Structures are given as structure tokens and as C-alpha cells.
Amino acid sequence: MSARADRPTPGWLAAIPAAWLAVFFLVPFAIMLGVSFAHRVPGGFYEPGFELDSYARFLSPFFGRILLTSVALSAGAAAICVALAFPFTVILARMGGRAQTLVLVALLAVLSLSEVIIGFSLSTLLSKTAGVGNFFAWLGLIEESRAYTPSLFALMTGLCYLALPYAVLVLYPPVSRLDPELGEAARIMGATPLRAFWTVTVPMLRAPLFGAAILVFVFTLGVYLLPQVLGQPAHWTLSVHITDQAIFQSNLPFAAAMAVLLLLVSLAMVGITLLLGRAR
Amino acid sequence: MTELSLHGLTKRFGSFTAVDGVSIDIPDGSFVCLLGPSGCGKTTLLRLLAGLEEPSAGRISVDGEDVTGTPAHLRGFGMVFQSLALFPHLTVAENVAYPLSIRGTPRDECRRRADELLSLVQLEGMGGRRIHQLSGGQRQRVAIARGLAIEPRLFLLDEPLSALDANLREHMQVELRQLQQRLGVTTVVVTHDQKEALTMADIVIVMDKGRVQQVGAPMEVYRDPANAFVAGFIGTSNLLPCELGEGEITVSGRRIALDPGDRVKARPGEAVLSVRPEDIRLSADGLPGKISFVRDLGESVQVLVEHEGHEITALYAPGARPEVAVGETVGVEFVPGTRVVLPA
Numbered sequence: 001m002s003a004r005a006d007r008p009t010p011g012w013l014a015a016i017p018a019a020w021l022a023v024f025f026l027v028p029f030a031i032m033l034g035v036s037f038a039h040r041v042p043g044g045f046y047e048p049g050f051e052l053d054s055y056a057r058f059l060s061p062f063f064g065r066i067l068l069t070s071v072a073l074s075a076g077a078a079a080i081c082v083a084l085a086f087p088f089t090v091i092l093a094r095m096g097g098r099a100q101t102l103v104l105v106a107l108l109a110v111l112s113l114s115e116v117i118i119g120f121s122l123s124t125l126l127s128k129t130a131g132v133g134n135f136f137a138w139l140g141l142i143e144e145s146r147a148y149t150p151s152l153f154a155l156m157t158g159l160c161y162l163a164l165p166y167a168v169l170v171l172y173p174p175v176s177r178l179d180p181e182l183g184e185a186a187r188i189m190g191a192t193p194l195r196a197f198w199t200v201t202v203p204m205l206r207a208p209l210f211g212a213a214i215l216v217f218v219f220t221l222g223v224y225l226l227p228q229v230l231g232q233p234a235h236w237t238l239s240v241h242i243t244d245q246a247i248f249q250s251n252l253p254f255a256a257a258m259a260v261l262l263l264l265v266s267l268a269m270v271g272i273t274l275l276l277g278r279a280r
Numbered sequence: 281m282t283e284l285s286l287h288g289l290t291k292r293f294g295s296f297t298a299v300d301g302v303s304i305d306i307p308d309g310s311f312v313c314l315l316g317p318s319g320c321g322k323t324t325l326l327r328l329l330a331g332l333e334e335p336s337a338g339r340i341s342v343d344g345e346d347v348t349g350t351p352a353h354l355r356g357f358g359m360v361f362q363s364l365a366l367f368p369h370l371t372v373a374e375n376v377a378y379p380l381s382i383r384g385t386p387r388d389e390c391r392r393r394a395d396e397l398l399s400l401v402q403l404e405g406m407g408g409r410r411i412h413q414l415s416g417g418q419r420q421r422v423a424i425a426r427g428l429a430i431e432p433r434l435f436l437l438d439e440p441l442s443a444l445d446a447n448l449r450e451h452m453q454v455e456l457r458q459l460q461q462r463l464g465v466t467t468v469v470v471t472h473d474q475k476e477a478l479t480m481a482d483i484v485i486v487m488d489k490g491r492v493q494q495v496g497a498p499m500e501v502y503r504d505p506a507n508a509f510v511a512g513f514i515g516t517s518n519l520l521p522c523e524l525g526e527g528e529i530t531v532s533g534r535r536i537a538l539d540p541g542d543r544v545k546a547r548p549g550e551a552v553l554s555v556r557p558e559d560i561r562l563s564a565d566g567l568p569g570k571i572s573f574v575r576d577l578g579e580s581v582q583v584l585v586e587h588e589g590h591e592i593t594a595l596y597a598p599g600a601r602p603e604v605a606v607g608e609t610v611g612v613e614f615v616p617g618t619r620v621v622l623p624a
Contacts, residue, residue, distance in 0.1 A: 179363055179365065181361045181362075181363050181365040182365050182367065184330075184332050184352075184361070184365070185359065185361055185365035185367075186378070186382075187331075187332070187351075187352040187353050188330055188331070188332070188352050188353070188355075188357060188358070188359045188436075189353075189358075189378055189379035189382060189426070189429075189430075190353050190354075190356075190379050190382045190383050190430070191353055191382045192353055195353075195382060199378075199382070200367060200369075203369045204367070204368065204369050206369075
């Protein structure tokens with residue numbers, strides 16, 4: 001009894017986050033799950049029921065393409081973000097204390113920008129009338145200004161801009177803790193700096209690199225505004241279609257079913273990470 | 281065959297000079313200890329040798345070949361870091377064979393050589409283990425085996441034994457020395473532990489404030505220190521201010537005639553007298569002092585005597601323990617022929 005009373009953190013404190021999660025996450029999720037099985041009334045709303053009609057629509061080739069587009073876009077963003085963030089973080093960790101702080105603050109400032117601001121800024125920057133096309137034309141690189149948006153390039157740029165700070169923040173602690181003597185040891189033993197990077201730095205950071213990729217993947221999977229602002233209709237992701245179905249088509253059961261699928265895809269990625277983490 | 285030669289080697293970090301004009305020639309197959317207090321520049325000097333730092337001035341040559349501008353990975357040296365810097369993502373055998381595999385040695389040859397090296401450091405059959413499964417002493421041996429994998433021209437070690445406990449450290453000192461003698465590889469070890477330096481080295485290089493204070497064989501440095509810093513840093517020395525005259529010194533107003541065996545390195549005038557604790561005798565004559573402490577260390581007996589604000593340490597074998605008690609007044613004498621008079 002006394003041992004329990006002596007514990008510095010009382011156990012009942014855990015009830016607060018538990019209640020929070022239950023009220024704001026589990027209950028809405030249960031409602032969404034219920035709606036996904038509901039019967040849609042065309043031209044109206046929906047009536048309670050239990051049918052698999054909404055899930056059946058996943059089996060169409062059209063829907064398969066949407067799912068593939070979503071996964072491919074997020075995987076691409078994850079690969080690009082990690083490929084950019086890793087060398088960036090390695091260089092950052094070698095900088096002086098002041099410079100590191102400045103860069104990290106700048107990076108955190110980017111996090112304060114919302115998807116909306118990033119989307120419309122890029123859209124303007126890549127447009128024909130006000131964008132970089134004018135600059136390229138002035139330099140003589142191209143004959144006359146052109147628009148670079150909407151396009152896959154514009155969309156990827158937006159997704160990476162949004163997710164890169166997260167990748168850096170995940171990689172920064174393990175990279176900065178890496179003993180510089182390990183790289184030096186590799187150098188003395190005959191490895192060129194590049195060889196040392198591939199044979200020592202990369203394998204030692206495999207887990208954080210994988211973690212950063214998963215974070216970017218799951219994070220960009222939920223992005224629904226950028227594909228509409230910067231992408232072509234072919235680049236509309238599952239998240240865009242959920243919004244479209246829920247708000248414009250008034251098909252809440254189908255939107256809910258897609259949301260459930262999106263959650264399952266995200267959970268599957270997290271599960272794979274955990275499995276790979278345990279295997280090491 | 282490696283003769284290591286440093287010429288005016290200097291390293292400055294901004295306005296701070298870490299290594300200041302070091303020039304030494306080290307014969308092939310020597311075991312060299314760089315000895316000095318922390319911040320004396322010994323680690324920087326080792327990193328200059330390894331190619332991890334670029335010298336601000338000076339030359340490094342090995343076998344007459346100038347390697348000053350050669351990048352670290354082309355020098356063909358072996359090194360053991362203070363943190364050991366073993367790779368946790370590789371097995372013991374893969375760690376040991378890393379320098380070979382990086383040079384494109386076939387896998388079978390790597391495995392054979394790793395086994396050979398592991399048995400050299402008495403770690404037979406441990407090749408498949410992970411680094412975190414090894415004890416401190418075993419990790420030490422893996423790092424040494426890895427450093428020797430390519431039969432380096434020069435073997436560098438940075439405070440290699442500092443993480444081990446006292447018993448294991450003494451054991452590893454002897455083992456490292458025996459290994460080095462067997463292989464004949466020119467070896468440079470950085471240490472701040474003078475006992476370690478005296479145990480292992482052929483040549484001791486004593487450094488302070490970036491400069492070489494003395495180079496010599498261990499007993500030479502111990503018996504015949506070049507200056508008061510070396511005398512104070514190597515072992516325990518009794519350092520007393522004195523006045524050097526013609527064939528005699530004056531300590532606390534008392535004249536002591538010098539013996540032909542005594543070494544005088546100072547000019548007449550103010551100087552410092554250095555005497556080892558084992559060369560102090562307590563008698564009725566000599567400098568008057570008061571016994572302040574008697575310490576039985578088992579292998580020896582240490583007697584501390586207070587003389588005009590200076591603490592003088594005398595060391596006796598247990599059998600020769602003087603009959604003295606704390607608070608007693610005694611005379612302190614210095615055995616003739618053991619006295620060293622150094623510049624003040």
C-alpha cells in the first residue's frame with residue numbers, strides 16, 4: 001500500500017488522456033465506422049443500416065487508380081524528403097551551436113505555415129503571369145513565360161515543402177548523437193569520406209531513416225488541399241476524394257468508408273515499421 | 281620499416297596553438313608514448329599524424345616519404361580511438377575485417393584474416409558476436425585487432441586503456457607491449473598516465489602547452505628530468521627552491537655540497553632541487569622537518585615531512601620502515617648522486 005502511495009506520478013492521471021482519446025477519437029471513429037455501413041439516400045443524406053455497398057465501390061478500377069495515386073504520391077514524397085533531409089541533417093549536425101539553432105528555428109518557422117498558405121504561394125510562384133516563368137524568360141532560358149502548375153512537379157514540391165521539416169526533426173536527434181569518431185575511424189581504415197558515409201553513417205541510422213520515411217508517408221497521405229491547388233485531377237488522392245464525397249457529393253457513407261481505408265493503410269505502414277524495428 | 285620523422289609540426293586553432301613546432305625522429309619499431317596533462321596537445325599531435333587534422337606548419341614523413349598532405353584514408357595507418365569507435369552495426373569479425381573489405385579483399389580472405397587477428401588478441405571464436413555483447417576489455421582487444429588488420433606502417437592509439445578499471449588496465453599495458461614487440465610495428469600511444477608510459481614505452485615524449493619538454497627512454501626521463509615540469513609530472517618528485525653556487529647548493533640557508541653524480545641543469549643563482557621520494561633519507565642531520573603523516577601502502581611506506589611550508593615525501597621499503605611518529609622532528613637528507621638541480 002505504502003509503495004503505491006509513494007509513487008511520484010499517481011496512476012489516475014492516465015485517466016485524463018484516456019478519456020480525451022475516448023471522447024475525441026474513439027467515439028468519432030465509431031460514428032464514422034457506423035456511417036460507412038449506412039444506406040445512402042440518393043439526392044438526400046443517409047439512413048442508418050448495415051450494408052457493404054460503399055465498400056463494394058472500392059473494387060472498381062477507377063478506385064484502384066485513386067488508391068495507387070495516393071500511395072505513389074506519398075511514397076514519392078517520403079523518398080524525396082528523406083533523400084533531402086538526411087544529408088541536410090548530417091551537415092546541420094556538424095555546424096556550430098549558434099548556426100544549428102538558427103537553422104532549426106527557421107525550420108520550425110516553416111511548420112507554422114499552413115497547407116493553404118504553402119499551396120497558394122507555390123501556385124502563384126509557378127504561375128504564368130506572376131511566377132518564375134517570367135524570370136526564366138527574362139534570363140532568356142525560355143522564350144516566353146509559362147505556367148508550371150498544375151503539374152506533378154508542382155504537387156511534389158508542395159508536399160515536400162510541407163513534410164521536409166518533419167523528416168529533419170525526426171533525423172536530427174540520432175544524427176547529432178552519432179559519434180564523429182566512427183566516421184574518422186572509417187577514414188583511417190581506408191574509406192573515402194563517401195565510402196565512410198555509406199558503410200558507417202547510413203547503416204547505423206537505418207531505423208531513424210525508415211521512421212522519417214514512414215512519418216512523411218502517413219503525413220502526406222492525409223493532405224487534401226495541395227492536390228487540388230497544385231495537381232491535375234489525375235493527381236487527386238484518396239483524401240481529396242473523401243472531401244469531395246463528403247462535402248460536394250453528399251455521400252457520407254462512401255466518404256466514411258474511404259476514411260476507414262485510409263486509416264487502415266496508415267496503420268499498416270506503422271505496423272510494418274514496428275515489425276522491421278523488432279527484426280533488427 | 282617505418283621511420284617516423286616530424287619537422288616543425290605546428291597546429292593552431294584560431295589564436296590558440298595546440299601543437300607548437302614539434303620536431304622528433306622516431307626509429308623503426310619503436311613504442312612511443314606521448315605523455316602530458318590534458319590539454320597539452322598530445323591528442324592533437326596524434327590526430328595530425330593520423331591525418332585527421334591538417335597541420336598549420338611543418339612536415340610529417342614516414343620512411344622518408346612526405347605524408348603531410350596525404351589524406352587519412354591513403355596513409356595506411358591503424359588507429360585505436362579513445363571511444364574505441366567500434367561499429368555497432370557490424371559483428372566482431374566484420375569490425376576487424378573492415379579495413380580489409382574496404383580495400384576490396386575477397387570475403388574468404390577477410391574471414392581468415394579476422395580469425396587470425398582475433399586469436400592474436402585472444403578472442404578466438406568471438407567473431408560472430410555483436411559489439412554490445414562484449415565486455416570492456418574484449419572491446420579493447422577488438423579495437424586493437426582492427427587497428428592491426430592491414431599490418432599498418434604506423435599504429436596510433438589515443439588513450440586506449442583509459443576506460444578500463446585499474447587491474448585490467450595494467451594487464452592490458454603488458455599485453456599491448458608484448459603484442460607490439462612481437463609484431464615490431466612502430467606504435468604511438470597517447471596517455472596522461474605516467475605509469476602506463478613507463479611500462480610500455482621505448483621512448484617517452486613528455487609534452488606541455490603544445491611543446492615537447494623532453495624525449496627519452498623511460499628511466500632516463502624518470503632519473504634525469506630536463507626541467508621542473510617533467511620532474512613533477514613523471515612520478516612523484518620533491519621540488520625545493522634552492523640557490524646554486526660553485527659545487528654546492530643552498531636550501532633553506534643550509535649548504536649542501538654536490539656530488540659528481542648529481543646532475544646540474546641550471547645556471548648559478550636561483551634553481552629548483554628535484555629529488556625522488558626513494559632518494560630521501562631521514563636522520564638526525566639534514567634539513568629540519570616535522571613528520572606530518574605516515575602512510576603504509578603495503579608495498580612501501582610513505583612518510584610526509586613538513587619543511588618550511590614544503591611537503592617532502594620520503595619512500596621506504598616495508599622492511600626499512602623508520603621508527604618515526606607523527607609530530608616528531610627529524611632531519612631530511614638527500615642521497616648524494618640522485619640530486620637534480622633544474623632551472624627555476
